[in-house]
Structure formats: C-alpha cells, structure tokens
Amino acid sequence: MIDKQEKLIDKKGIRLDGRKADELRPLKLEVGVLPNxxxxxxxxxxxxxxxxxxxxxxxxxxxxxxxxxxxxxRCRYHMAPFSVQxxxxxxxxxxxxxxxxxxxxxxxxxxxxxxxxxxxxxxxVEILQADGGxxxxxITAAALALADSGIPMRDLVVACAAGKVDDTVVxxxxxxxxxxxxxxxxxxxxxxxxxxxLLQMDGILTHAEFEKAVNMAIDGCKKxxxxxxxALKTKYMHIKEETQEEVEE
Amino acid sequence: MSTxxxxxxxxxxxxxxxxxxxIDGRGLTDFREFKIEEGxxxxxxxxxxxxxxxxxxxxxxxxxxxxxxxxxxxxGVLTVNAELVPLASxxxxxxxxxxxxxxxxxxxDRGIRESKAIDNEKLCIEAGKKVFVVFVDVYVLNHDGNLxxxxxxxxxxxxxxxxxxxxxxxxGEVIIKQGYTPLPLKSRPITITVxxxxxxxxxxxxxxxxxxxxxxxxxxxxxxxxxxAVQKGGSGYxxxxxxxxxxxLAQEKAVELRKKLKW
Numbered sequence: 001m002i003d004k005q006e007k008l009i010d011k012k013g014i015r016l017d018g019r020k021a022d023e024l025r026p027l028k029l030e031v032g033v034l035p036n037x038x039x040x041x042x043x044x045x046x047x048x049x050x051x052x053x054x055x056x057x058x059x060x061x062x063x064x065x066x067x068x069x070x071x072x073x074r075c076r077y078h079m080a081p082f083s084v085q086x087x088x089x090x091x092x093x094x095x096x097x098x099x100x101x102x103x104x105x106x107x108x109x110x111x112x113x114x115x116x117x118x119x120x121x122x123x124x125v126e127i128l129q130a131d132g133g134x135x136x137x138x139i140t141a142a143a144l145a146l147a148d149s150g151i152p153m154r155d156l157v158v159a160c161a162a163g164k165v166d167d168t169v170v171x172x173x174x175x176x177x178x179x180x181x182x183x184x185x186x187x188x189x190x191x192x193x194x195x196x197x198l199l200q201m202d203g204i205l206t207h208a209e210f211e212k213a214v215n216m217a218i219d220g221c222k223k224x225x226x227x228x229x230x231a232l233k234t235k236y237m238h239i240k241e242e243t244q245e246e247v248e249e
Numbered sequence: 250m251s252t253x254x255x256x257x258x259x260x261x262x263x264x265x266x267x268x269x270x271x272i273d274g275r276g277l278t279d280f281r282e283f284k285i286e287e288g289x290x291x292x293x294x295x296x297x298x299x300x301x302x303x304x305x306x307x308x309x310x311x312x313x314x315x316x317x318x319x320x321x322x323x324x325g326v327l328t329v330n331a332e333l334v335p336l337a338s339x340x341x342x343x344x345x346x347x348x349x350x351x352x353x354x355x356x357x358d359r360g361i362r363e364s365k366a367i368d369n370e371k372l373c374i375e376a377g378k379k380v381f382v383v384f385v386d387v388y389v390l391n392h393d394g395n396l397x398x399x400x401x402x403x404x405x406x407x408x409x410x411x412x413x414x415x416x417x418x419x420x421g422e423v424i425i426k427q428g429y430t431p432l433p434l435k436s437r438p439i440t441i442t443v444x445x446x447x448x449x450x451x452x453x454x455x456x457x458x459x460x461x462x463x464x465x466x467x468x469x470x471x472x473x474x475x476x477x478a479v480q481k482g483g484s485g486y487x488x489x490x491x492x493x494x495x496x497x498l499a500q501e502k503a504v505e506l507r508k509k510l511k512w
Contacts, residue, residue, distance in 0.1 A: 201479035
C-alpha cells in the first residue's frame with residue numbers, strides 16, 4: 001500500500017512508473033494462441049496478462065436461450081485466483097458479472113448478429129494477472145480473438161482508459177493510479193466507425209476534464225488499434241513463411 | 250429487463266423519436282411526473298418510495314455494525330443491492346440476482362460512493378475493528394422504464410431519510426442508546442440516463458422506448474455540476490460528440506431536478 005500523501009506524478013510530469021501523462025504502457029499482442037478455440041488472443045498490457053478464447057458461432061446450449069432472429073453473444077470475464085495480491089475466490093463476483101456484461105455490450109456493435117440466427121458465440125476472458133485496466137485490455141484482446149475466429153466484423157474494437165491522477169488527466173492508468181487516483185474513464189472504440197461502445201467512469205471530474213479524458217482515451221485507442229492490426233497480420237505472415245518453407249522442402 | 254412489443258409498435262416509437270416526439274406526448278428531454286414518499290417503512294433506519302410515471306421503486310436502508318475493510322480501517326461500509334422483484338414485471342423471474350439487477354445495483358452504488366455522498370469517517374466506531382455498515386436495498390415494485398434514474402433517486406432519498414442509532418462504547422462493546430441522529434451526508438448525487446436512438450438523445454425512457462433504444466449512458470451529477478460516475482449500457486454505440494452532448498444534457502437536467510427536489 002502506497003502512502004496517500006505521496007505524489008503519483010513528480011514536478012516534471014513523470015508518473016511513478018516513469019511514463020509521461022499521455023504515454024501508454026508497453027503492449028504485447030498475440031493472435032491464435034489456443035489450439036482448441038475457434039479464435040484466441042493473448043495480451044500483455046503493462047503487467048496485465050490476459051488470455052481470450054472464442055468458440056462459435058455454434059449451437060446454443062441450453063437451446064432455449066437461442067434466438068430465432070439473431071446470434072447470441074455470451075461473454076465471461078473471469079479473474080484467476082492468483083491474479084491479484086489477495087487470493088480472489090474463483091466464484092464469480094458481482095464485479096465480474098457486471099464486467100462480463102459491459103464487455104459483451106462493447107463487442108456486440110462490431111458483429112453482424114442477425115446473420116447467424118439460432119447460434120451462439122462464447123467469449124471466455126481469463127485474467128491471469130491484473131494490473132489495472134483489465135476490462136480495456138480484455139476488450140482489445142477479445143476483438144482480436146473474434147477476428148482470429150474468422151467471423152465478419154464491422155471493425156475491431158479497441159479499449160483504453162484515461163483518468164485523473166493528482167491534478168492531471170493521464171492515459172492508461174495502472175493499478176496504483178487506479179486505486180489512488182481521482183477518476184478512471186475506460187473507453188472502448190471502433191476507429192473506422194467513430195463509435196464508442198463502452199464508457200464508464202468513477203471518481204469526480206468537471207465537464208471539461210471528462211471531455212479531455214474521453215478524447216485522450218480515444219487517442220490511446222487509436223494507437224493500440226495499429227498494434228492490433230499488426231498482431232493479426234503477424235499471424236498470417238508466420239503461416240505464409242511456414243508454407244513457403246514447406247514448398248521449398 | 251425487456252418486454253415483448255410488436256414490430257409495428259417498435260417502428261411507431263422510433264419514427265416518433267426521430268421526429269423529436271414521443272408516444273406519451275412528452276418532449277425528448279422531459280421527465281415523467283415523479284413523487285417521493287419518505288419513511289414509510291418503520292422497521293428500516295431509512296426508506297423512500299419513488300414513483301416515476303408508473304415506475305415504482307422502494308428503497309430501504311438498514312444499518313448494522315460490522316468490520317471495516319482492511320484498506321479503509323476508519324471508514325464505514327456501503328453495500329447496495331437491487332432486487333427486480335417478480336411482481337414488478339412479467340419479465341422478472343425469481344432466483345439469484347441476474348446481470349441486470351447486479352448492474353443496476355452497481356450503478357446506484359457507484360453514484361453514491363464516488364460522489365462521497367456518505368461521510369464514511371463518521372461511521373467509524375473503533376478504527377480497524379468496528380464500523381457502521383449501511384445496507385441500501387433497492388426494491389423494484391413496478392417496471393415501466395428508467396429503473397436506473399428511479400433507483401438512484403430513491404436510494405439518495407432513502408439515505409436523506411436515514412437515522413443512525415445513538416450508541417456508546419462500554420468495555421469494548423457497542424451499546425445502542427435511545428434516540429437517533431441523521432446519517433451524515435456530504436453530497437446528494439442525481440443520476441440521469443440519456444438514451445440514444447440514431448442521432449437523437451432522449452431522457453427518462455419509458456419501458457417500450459427502452460426496447461427501441463440503441464444504447465444508454467447514465468451519469469451521476471453532484472451539486473457542483475461535476476460528473477461522479479458514468480456507465481454506458483446497451484448493445485449500440487455513441488459517437489464521441491454524442492457523449493459530450495449527453496453529459497451536458499444530464500447536467501442541465503440534474504440542475505432542474507435539484508431545484509424541484511430542493512436538494
């Protein structure tokens with residue numbers, strides 16, 4: 001526990017983890033990491049380590065949950081017991097139920113649900129290690145996993161948070177800033193459609209600060225979007241190289 | 250939290266909204282008439298019932314003693330729960346809380362918590378050992394749309410109505426004495442939900458209107474007009490411009506309601 005009196009940003013505007021106000025944490029994105037899933041992705045966002053698997057479109061179980069006019073998207077956000085400082089009970093908490101819902105609603109606008117009636121897609125998000133901003137990193141990875149499964153999408157969904165720490169609006173809060181900062185504004189965004197699909201906030205902000213935080217988060221999203229596309233391409237570059245090697249053999 | 254309505258009705262509702270009109274004759278930013286009744290549950294430390302059109306929400310506040318969280322040893326504890334009681338709508342089913350009621354409870358919770366509405370340090374009895382726990386139970390009695398605003402408003406009204414038991418400490422034991430003092434409050438947040446249909450924004454959506462909305466954003470606004478909690482819901486999206494527009498709309502409406510409520 002860091003002392004509340006301690007400043008989270010120094011006089012030069014550098015944050016405790018060495019970043020500038022509008023700087024993202026280091027990101028690593030990987031696609032197609034689970035052999036059994038139809039689509040999968042792994043993300044490291046700062047110290048967050050998250051694995052996402054997608055199954056479907058497939059027959060819905062239980063069947064009565066299927067819809068005659070569209071596909072049903074289901075999402076489970078779940079934290080591993082060892083992902084946080086104090087062991088988290090593996091039973092779903094109220095926070096996890098809420099996050100599962102908002103993550104699902106953040107991804108739904110990207111899919112053509114009406115094209116797959118009577119079917120279902122399951123998205124399983126496992127937080128292996130949490131370091132603040134897990135819902136955003138989960139959405140970024142889940143969109144990649146969906147794309148990896150090959151389902152048509154309107155756009156990738158990418159998410160990033162901004163917030164207020166001490167007196168400054170900053171991008172991409174990590175654990176300590178999330179807990180000790182003034183406010184946290186997670187945003188999910190589809191850059192090609194200019195559509196915000198997730199928006200939450202806790203803390204107190206003036207209207208101007210709120211507007212600044214939303215815009216800063218969207219700028220962060222755009223940067224991560226480039227990395228997302230890169231990660232998708234990388235997978236197919238590997239496949240291309242492998243097949244070429246085979247041909248040469 | 251949905252009810253079945255016919256496609257024809259859906260079309261009628263959305264065509265009206267696109268023209269800036271509504272099925273019940275209200276303007277897009279008009280709230281339905283509302284009425285708050287306080288203190289109707291004598292057994293509870295605080296209670297309030299809010300009628301917003303036909304939406305009916307009862308909130309009871311119970312206060313007990315318990316242990317503080319280890320990271321906030323000298324603060325009281327707030328717990329918010331919401332029950333979508335089956336008698337309130339054909340679409341509510343008995344059983345453990347589903348994601349809609351958990352989301353509702355967490356939006357109400359965040360509005361109260363993040364605006365620092367309750368003066369938590371005054372709820373400490375013995376630092377690290379004993380504090381007062383405030384249980385806010387939202388009971389939806391009739392669902393006719395906009396449960397979020399109705400529940401949040403009723404919850405704050407119930408907190409205003411809440412009386413804390415007087416107590417003294419004898420040999421480390423808490424002894425409840427005669428008489429009550431009001432629950433120490435620092436803020437009275439007002440939560441406003443903005444619905445979106447195409448390029449139109451509307452407030453206080455009715456049950457049927459909620460079925461045609463693309464998405465919603467709920468904002469908790471405090472006395473200074475600052476935003477203390479936000480939640481987007483629904484399967485649609487907002488453009489960044491619409492978010493700014495929605496937050497301005499919510500702030501204006503909060504000022505108007507605050508005057509009406511004398512909060």
